[in-house]
Amino acid sequence: DAEVNLKVLELLQERDGDGLHESMIVNKGIDVNALPQGIDLQMLHSLSEDAGMYRFRSSGNELLYVGGTRDIYTSVMRHLGQEKRKNRVPGLADLIGQIESQETGLALIGSLQAAEIVHQQKPRFNLVEKPDKGFYISTFVDETGMRRLTVEKNDPQHEILLHTRNPRAAHGRLRGVLRDAGVCELAIAETTSCNLKACVCDANDVDRHNAQIESTYKRLIGDVHGTKLLLGQGRHREEDTAVIIKEGELFGYGYIPAEVTDEGGSVKRFLPFVNQWESELPELTVHRLLVKAFESKEFDQQFAIDPASLVR
Numbered sequence: 001d002a003e004v005n006l007k008v009l010e011l012l013q014e015r016d017g018d019g020l021h022e023s024m025i026v027n028k029g030i031d032v033n034a035l036p037q038g039i040d041l042q043m044l045h046s047l048s049e050d051a052g053m054y055r056f057r058s059s060g061n062e063l064l065y066v067g068g069t070r071d072i073y074t075s076v077m078r079h080l081g082q083e084k085r086k087n088r089v090p091g092l093a094d095l096i097g098q099i100e101s102q103e104t105g106l107a108l109i110g111s112l113q114a115a116e117i118v119h120q121q122k123p124r125f126n127l128v129e130k131p132d133k134g135f136y137i138s139t140f141v142d143e144t145g146m147r148r149l150t151v152e153k154n155d156p157q158h159e160i161l162l163h164t165r166n167p168r169a170a171h172g173r174l175r176g177v178l179r180d181a182g183v184c185e186l187a188i189a190e191t192t193s194c195n196l197k198a199c200v201c202d203a204n205d206v207d208r209h210n211a212q213i214e215s216t217y218k219r220l221i222g223d224v225h226g227t228k229l230l231l232g233q234g235r236h237r238e239e240d241t242a243v244i245i246k247e248g249e250l251f252g253y254g255y256i257p258a259e260v261t262d263e264g265g266s267v268k269r270f271l272p273f274v275n276q277w278e279s280e281l282p283e284l285t286v287h288r289l290l291v292k293a294f295e296s297k298e299f300d301q302q303f304a305i306d307p308a309s310l311v312r
Contacts, residue, residue: 035080038097047073051233052103053110055117056125059097065089065125066118068111070296072101092125105234105241108293109253112277115289119281135170137162139217139284147210149174149217159284161220177219217284222291224248227307229267229274230299234258243299244274246310250286252276267303271310 032041038059047054052072056065056079069075080093104110118126140158141147151170152158164170230243240261244251254274261270279286293299 036093036096039080039099043099044073044076047076047099047101048103049073050103050235051105051107051110052101053113054099054101056092056096057098057100058095061098063117063121063123064095065092065123066114068104068107068109068114070107072103076101089125089128103235105239105255106232106243106293106298107296108243108289108298109241111289111292112250112253112279112281112286115281115285116279119279119285135164135167136160137164137170137174137217137220139213141210145206145210147213149178149213159282161217161284173220178216218287221288222295224287224290224294227305227310229270229303229305231256231261231301231303232299242270242274243293244271244305244310245290246307249283250277250290251310267305268309270303271305 035044049071051070053066053068054072054076055063057063065079067075076099079089080096102110104113117123134153136152136156137149138152138156138158138160139147139149149161150158151167151174153167162170162173164173224245225248227246228244230245232241232243234240234255238258239255240258241253242256243253252274256270256273260273263269277286
C-alpha cells in the first residue's frame with residue numbers, strides 16, 4: 001500500500017542519498033542516463049512482458065539482433081544493461097536505434113520465428129554471440145557425409161547438443177547415452193575423445209549410420225514422442241496457441257479462439273486453425289526448441305491425434 005511504498009522510498013533515500021534518481025522510480029527502475037542514444041522511455045514502456053520475438057535495428061535500419069523469449073521486456077532490458085543479468089553481446093547496445101517486438105503466445109513460437117530470421121538474414125550480432133565457457137557435446141558431418149559426435153572445449157566449432165562444466169561430465173554423459181542406445185561401442189572403447197570415427201554399424205551405409213547417431217543425440221537433449229496437439233497461452237485472453245507434433249517432429253502451429261477450445265468436442269475441430277511449419281532450419285535446431293518448450297511446461301493441455309489426419 002501507499003505507506004509501505006513511502007517507507008521503501010525513505011529507506012532507499014537513506015541508503016543512496018543523492019544517488020537515488022527520481023526518474024528511476026517514475027520509470028519502472030530504468031536509468032534513463034544509461035540508455036543508448038536513440039532509445040527513449042516510450043519505446044521501452046510499450047514493450048510487452050509476455051512471450052514473443054524482438055528485433056534490434058540500427059538508426060539506419062540494419063537488423064542487428066533478433067531473439068525469442070518468455071518475457072520481451074526483461075530480455076530487452078538485459079541487452080540494454082538495465083538488469084542484473086547483463087547482455088552477453090558486447091557492442092550491441094550502443095548501436096540500437098529501433099526496437100521491434102511482437103507477442104507470440106508461447107516462447108517456442110517466438111524462438112522459432114527468431115531462429116528462422118537468423119538462419120535467413122544472419123544479423124551480425126547473432127553471429128558473434130558466444131556460448132558460456134565449458135565443455136560441449138557437439139555434432140558435425142565429416143567429409144564422407146558421416147555424422148559424428150565429439151566433445152569440445154570453450155569455443156565449439158560445431159553444432160552444440162549439450163553444455164557441461166567439466167570434461168568428465170561431458171565424456172560420461174556421452175558414453176552413457178551411447179551405451180543405452182547400443183551403438184558405436186568401438187568408439188567408446190577405443191576413442192578417448194568420443195569422436196565417433198569407429199562405429200559398429202556398417203560404415204558403408206551412411207544413411208543407417210547417421211540415423212543411429214541422430215537417434216542417439218536426441219537422447220542427450222531430450223526426446224519428443226508421438227503425434228499430438230498441444231495447447232498453451234495465446235497472444236491475448238481470447239485465444240490459445242496450438243502446436244502439433246507429428247511423430248516427434250514439429251508439424252505446425254496456429255491460434256485458436258478461446259470460445260472454440262472452451263466448447264471442447266473432437267480435437268479435429270482445432271486442426272483448421274493450425275498452419276503447417278515450412279522452414280529451412282536444421283532439424284536439430286527445431287528439436288531443441290521443442291524439448292525446451294516441454295521442459296519449461298509451456299503447454300497446458302495435450303490431445304493425441306491420428307498421424308493419418310495430418311497431410312502435408
